[in-house]
Amino acid sequence: MTRGSSKATALTIGLSALVLVATEFVVIGLAPAMSAQLDMTPSQSGWLVTWFAIGSALAAPFLSAYLSDTSPAKVLGWMMLPNSANLILILLPNFELAAALRVAQGAALPVYISFASSHLSQVYGAGKGVAKVYIGVTLGVVLAPSCGTFFAERFGWQTPVAGLGLLSVVLLFANLRLHLPPFQAKTASALSLLRRPSFLCQLFLSICVFSAMFAGYSYLTSLLANAGLEGDQMSIALLVFGAAGLAGNWVGGRTADHALAGAIVVPLLVSGGAMAFGLLATAPILLLTVVLIAWGMAHAAGFVLSQVRVMTAGPDHKSFAASMNIAAANVGIALGTFVGGWMLETGGVASMSATAALFAIPCVATVMLLAVLPKRFRSPAPEAADRI
Numbered sequence: 573m574t575r576g577s578s579k580a581t582a583l584t585i586g587l588s589a590l591v592l593v594a595t596e597f598v599v600i601g602l603a604p605a606m607s608a609q610l611d612m613t614p615s616q617s618g619w620l621v622t623w624f625a626i627g628s629a630l631a632a633p634f635l636s637a638y639l640s641d642t643s644p645a646k647v648l649g650w651m652m653l654p655n656s657a658n659l660i661l662i663l664l665p666n667f668e669l670a671a672a673l674r675v676a677q678g679a680a681l682p683v684y685i686s687f688a689s690s691h692l693s694q695v696y697g698a699g700k701g702v703a704k705v706y707i708g709v710t711l712g713v714v715l716a717p718s719c720g721t722f723f724a725e726r727f728g729w730q731t732p733v734a735g736l737g738l739l740s741v742v743l744l745f746a747n748l749r750l751h752l753p754p755f756q757a758k759t760a761s762a763l764s765l766l767r768r769p770s771f772l773c774q775l776f777l778s779i780c781v782f783s784a785m786f787a788g789y790s791y792l793t794s795l796l797a798n799a800g801l802e803g804d805q806m807s808i809a810l811l812v813f814g815a816a817g818l819a820g821n822w823v824g825g826r827t828a829d830h831a832l833a834g835a836i837v838v839p840l841l842v843s844g845g846a847m848a849f850g851l852l853a854t855a856p857i858l859l860l861t862v863v864l865i866a867w868g869m870a871h872a873a874g875f876v877l878s879q880v881r882v883m884t885a886g887p888d889h890k891s892f893a894a895s896m897n898i899a900a901a902n903v904g905i906a907l908g909t910f911v912g913g914w915m916l917e918t919g920g921v922a923s924m925s926a927t928a929a930l931f932a933i934p935c936v937a938t939v940m941l942l943a944v945l946p947k948r949f950r951s952p953a954p955e956a957a958d959r960i
Contacts, residue, residue, distance in 0.1 A: 578695050581750050585688045586708040588652060588743045592681045593712025594719075595655050595736050596624055599674075601720025605729040610667050623671050627678025628902040636683045636895035637763060644687055649748035651684040656744055658737030662730050682902075685709070686894030689879055691752055693890070702879045703825025710821045710872050714814035765886045765893060770942060774885040775900040777835050777938045778878050782904025784839035784931035785874050787912035788846030790905075791924060795849035798921045799860055809864060816868030823869060824876030831884065832939060834877035839935045841870035843928035850925020875901075 599606070599620050606612060606620075639647050654676035661669055685705060692701030723732045765771045788795065792813070796806050827834065845867025848860065879897055886893030908931065916924040 577751065581695075581752070582692060582704045584743065584746050584750060585648070585692065585705060587739075588648070588747060589685060589688065589705050589708030590712045591708075591736055591739050591743060592652075592655060592677075592684055593709045594716035595658070595677055595740075596681060597713055597716040598720035598732055598736065599624075601717040601722075602724050602729040602732065605724040606670075609729070610665055610670070612667050620670060620674050622906070623674040624678035624681075625902045625906050627675040627680075628682050629678075629899045631675070631679035632682035632686075633892065633895045633899050635679055636686055637889075637892050639683065639687075640889070640891060643754065644691055644752040645748055645750045647687050648684055648750065648752075649744050651680040651687075652740045652744035652747060654680045655740035656737055658733050658740065662734050662737070665730075678902075682895045682898035685879075685898055686891045689883065689894045690890040693880075693883065694753075697828075699825045699828025699876070699880055702828070702883070703821055703876050706821050706824070706872070706876050706879070707818070709875060710814075710817045714810075714817060718810065763892075765889055765896070768886075771882075771885050771893070773938055773942050774882050775896055777935060777942075778882060778897050778900040779904040779907065780931050780934045780938060781835055781839055781874055781878055782901045783908035783911070784928045784935065785842050785871055786905045786908035787915075787927040787931060788842060788850075788925060789871060790909040790912055791916055791921075794916065794921055795846060795925060799849050799852075799855075812861065812864055813868040813871075816865040817872035820869030820872035821876060824873035824880075827873070828877065828880040831877040831881035832942065834873065835881065835939050836932075836936055838870050838874040838877065839928065839932035841866055842874070843926075843932050845870070846925045846928045850922050 603620070654673060657673055657676070661673060688705050689702045692704050695701060696704065720729075720732050723735075792810070793806065796809050801809050824834070845863050848855065848863045852860075878901065879894060882897035882900075883890050883893050886896075908927070911930075912924050912927045915927045
């Protein structure tokens with residue numbers, strides 16, 4: 573692959589990741605408008621988020637294993653199809669169709685990210701390759717809810733949904749035209765990874781890390797409000813968090829050799845950020861700004877480092893390993909959000925802000941377990957991963 577074609581491939585993959593992740597999170601900003609027109613209850617609008625997570629956690633790993641021998645370009649292209657079906661929802665708006673699409677989109681996202689991460693890690697190395705994919709992921713997470721709200725309030729919820737659908741159609745064909753080498757055939761089944769104790773520990777670690785990350789992040793606006801921010805100040809704070817996330821994505825890509833250590837550092841930093849805003853509401857604005865930047869960087873770096881860490885633990889089946897990590901991450905997101913929300917309702921912002929610290933404890937314990945695990949149970953070394 574030439575340098576120019578590899579850049580074009582990375583750009584196509586990055587844009588596709590942005591659109592796929594934006595589709596996952598845009599519903600947060602569209603929920604009020606969709607609820608009014610589709611006659612949904614608040615709990616039903618919440619289920620649109622849940623159905624996506626269910627598709628990611630349950631269907632994606634096995635879909636990834638099933639497609640492991642398929643042309644990577646075809647896999648990447650057809651994984652854009654459920655997003656393209658957003659256009660059908662514009663013509664036939666109803667909750668049942670929206671829920672079905674969310675399950676399909678949830679199943680497609682991890683498969684796309686895992687295959688894309690595997691390919692770009694072959695071209696650029698594990699850290700830099702995954703980071704290029706997660707630039708799109710970070711932008712999708714940061715921009716989708718706010719942009720969705722902005723366009724829904726002015727033009728209706730159909731506008732952002734249709735826009736993402738049209739972009740998905742274009743990117744579907746763009747991905748199909750990519751020239752990607754096939755992955756090396758493996759004799760062992762991808763599911764054999766699930767019999768490795770070290771690999772299972774890595775998945776459990778991802779659940780704990782993402783639980784810590786989202787226990788506070790899911791209620792970031794509540795934490796900012798607790799610190800006295802409102803209106804334009806809160807908007808600026810969210811932009812600062814997002815910009816710090818882009819920097820964190822870069823840092824994560826260049827510290828990938830220390831991905832296991834990141835499983836300790838990231839939870840400690842994100843829990844420290846949440847607790848600072850929950851417990852130090854009267855702290856100087858400069859201090860809170862520094863904390864917010866560190867939190868945003870750690871949050872984004874956590875995505876990259878977790879993906880590299882699990883792919884390194886399963887180098888003989890990178891795509892399946894990456895897909896399993898995303899499934900574990902979705903379990904962690906749901907768990908962290910649920911526990912954080914429960915703590916917020918029962919104990920207020922101060923109690924909720926300490927939730928991330930609780931999840932940091934099993935992160936440290938699991939890293940220590942991996943460090944002392946007998947060699948015969950350990951996954952192949954990182955050097956092997958780079959040769960795949």
